[in-house]
Amino acid sequence: MSTNPTNHSGWGGSGHDVPTSNSASFFTGKYHSATVVATTTTASFGDSSGGAVLLGNGADDAATKIFVAGGGVIAGTDLATETIYELSVSQVQSTGGNIFVFKRQQ
Helix, strand or coil, X not given: CCXXXXXXXXXXXXXXXXXXXXXXXXXXXXXXXXXXXXXXXXXXXXXXXXXXEEECCCCCCCCCEEEECCXXXXXXXXXXXXXXXXXXXXXXXXXXXXEEEEEECC
């Protein structure tokens, strides 16, 4: 008899490897990580890396800009603070308060 009675190297008898902690599929929920764009900072994202944004207190400033992937710019005054907006963003420019950009699960 072999030391592996299931005859495959799978985890839990399913034939799949154990998810690693740095694997996006390991996390639960819609989003798996966040980037903080601090006050007076600009951050760029790929076309699909930013899946949602949340404006922190003070980020609802007219000079704050959310650049939407595929085109369009949203001013900070057009969004409420402490609300998650599901947007694919390409760039975020914060002029007051932190803006949180979340990566969406694939």
